[in-house]
Amino acid sequence: MKNKAEIIKKLLAFIVLLSVLVFLAACGIHFFEKEAQPEAFGFLLDAMRFTLLTLTTIGYGDVYPITAGGKLLTAFVGVSGSLIGIAFFVAIVSGSLTLIKKIRIILTKTQMGQRRG
Amino acid sequence: MDRKERLRAIVNGGIFSGLIQFLILASAVVFVIESDRQQLEVDPYATHFIVLDVAFLVLFSIEYTLRVYIEPKKLDFVFSFYGLIDLIAILPSLFLVPGFRVLRILRFLRIFRVFKATRFILAVDRLGAALREIQQELLALVILSLMFVYLAACGIHFFEREAQPEAFGSILDSMWWSVVTLTTIGYGDVYPTTPGGRLFTALVALVGVGLIAIPSGLLASALTEARVEREKSEEGERENEEQG
Structure with a gap:
């Protein structure tokens, strides 16, 4: 029970951190691109959609940055965000899966021990 | 007061x-x-x-x-x-x-x-500890990835500069393509059109994506290790208490 709560806490902390970063990155892209492409990056929610599509490495390509600053920021966000972000998510989930497996092994061992005794 | x-x-x-x-x-x-x-x-x-x-x-x-x-x-x-x-x-x-x-x-x-808030401190601490543990490897990987991005940009620049000078005319422009490709984002705003460029892209994608995926494996193992170590130390404390 304690471990389960901890995994949820960790995921929650991760989600909060990630959404703050998505928001800040979207603000940055919005700042760089709003004048060059007002219809694609003028509204912050559109910029957030673009940021999410980049972070998940989906990249439909319907909108993309064209200014030098926007490209630089996108490259930075794309590399650090998608790699570290996805890495953390994979790490947390796989870490908890390993843990669950270990607990199950311990449980079966103790059950077998009880039967023998 | x-x-x-x-x-x-x-x-x-x-x-x-x-x-x-x-x-x-x-x-x-x-x-x-x-x-x-x-x-x-x-x-x-x-x-x-x-x-x-x-x-x-x-x-x-x-x-x-x-x-x-x-x-x-x-x-x-x-x-x-x-x-x-x-x-x-x-x-x-x-x-x-x-x-x-x-x-x-x-x-x-x-x-x-x-x-x-106290309930988050432990979780954030552990994430930080895991990151600190693998910072040397991460640094090496970042340097390797940057080198790879640069080399891929040079290669595609060589193949495509004549066919598409506006997209691959300079190494810097080519680096935008190589970052978008290596992270598997692939907006599709620029892509190779010559046979040589396409072959090169296929090779870069196959090798590069593997390289860039290493950090997630590293982090996963570091996080699991951090947890195992903490459990061990907690067990040790419990045993100490029982003996004392």
Whole structure:
């Protein structure tokens, strides 16, 4: 029970951190691109959609940055965000899966021990 | 003194910090809506946004003053991590000049105050510890990846510069393509058209994507290790207690 709560806490902390970063990155892209492409990056929610599509490495390509600053920021966000972000998510989930497996092994061992005794 | 302590209990309490978190989120929502209205030539609600902005400024300023007031060591708080974030958050709004208004996004840094809540401290600590443990490997990988991005850009520049000078004419332009390809994002705004360039892209994608995927494996093992080690130390403590 304690471990389960901890995994949820960790995921929650991760989600909060990630959404703050998505928001800040979207603000940055919005700042760089709003004048060059007002219809694609003028509204912050559109910029957030673009940021999410980049972070998940989906990249439909319907909108993309064209200014030098926007490209630089996108490259930075794309590399650090998608790699570290996805890495953390994979790490947390796989870490908890390993843990669950270990607990199950311990449980079966103790059950077998009880039967023998 | 008594009143100060009562005030401290309120400010550090759950209701007050919940209210502040709500205010930060509300100001973020207002910021998003306002970005849409900037497209309009004449915005009938322009004054509403200014009023809201001033209201947020006043509320956050009051909160900051309260936090400084209740602190016994005022200077220590002002120059602490959270104290500085709080100060940075109010400063940009003080200048309502257009150029400085962009800096209002700094206000949302304050949402990191969430991590001050005790239930998050352990989780964030462990994530930090795992990152610290593999920082050497990560640094090596970052350098390797940068080299790979550069080499891929040079290669595609060589193959494509004549066919598409506007997209691959310089190494810098080619680097935009190589970052988008290596991270598997692939917007599709620039892509190779020559047979040589396509073959090169296929090779780069097969090798490069593997290279860039290593950090997630590293982090996963570091996090699991950190957890196993903590469990071991907890078990050791328990045994010590039983013996003692």
